[in-house]
Amino acid sequence: MPVPARRLPSWVWVTGLTAGAVAAVVVLTVQADKGPHPTATAARPSASANPQPSASKSARPTAVPDDSGTGRRVVYSLGQKRVWLVDASDVSRRSFAVWPGTVGPDPGNYTISQRTEATTGSDGVEIEHILYFAAKSGRSIAFSNAVDGSSPPPASGIQTSGIRMNKADGSALWTFGETGTTVVVVR
Known part of the structure; x- marks a missing residue:
């Protein structure tokens, strides 16, 4: 006589x-952490290279520029090619290197006027986390990151106004930079 099978409860x-x-996510996270970590190069990379800016946590923390105002803000240094996310108590919560386009903003105070989740950049690269804050030479200037994490140099003769960063920094800036957030551009 057969014995009836016992069913396990759905829970x-x-x-x-x-x-x-959860175990699979933990394994994948550990594997990803052991992979290569991108670094920035001083020279402009060749078109075949696919460099990354230096990671957010650097051995030498970089101080927020003195002439960048006070209060909660995004600070962008044209000379250092670096962004700081500064909280209301004037403490830098994150700082990271960026790749500026060929058209950059003038020094001054701006506000984030528009946020766009994803689109295709003027260079044909799929981008996400786009935060528009200025315009110059008929171009809208915005922070963004490439969906695939790359940032190849712009093609010859093409004007680009995107300020690109790596994917993790793009996500952090997207979370920090709400519409109306102050952006201070310094030399």
Whole structure:
């Protein structure tokens, strides 16, 4: 005489599947952390290179420029090619290197006027986390990151006004930079 099979309650299945998914995410996170970490180069890379700006956590923390105002703001240094996310108590919460386009903003105070989740940049690269804050030479100037994390040099003769960063920094700036957030551009 056959013995009837016992069915497991649905909560057991859900718990098992959830635990398996969490374990898979942990394994993938550990593997990703062991992979190569991008660094910036001083010279403009060749078109075949695919460099990354230096990681946000550097061995030498860079101080927020003195002439960048006070209060909660995004500070962008044209000379250092660097951005700081500064909180209301004037403490830098994050700083990272960026790749400026060929058309840059003039020094001054701006505000983030528009946020766009994703689009294609004027250089044909799929970009995300676009934060518009200025205009110059008929171009809108915005912070963004490439969806694939790359930032090749602009093609010859093409004017670009995007200020690109790596993907993690783009996500952090997207979270920090709400519409109306002050952007201070310094030399």
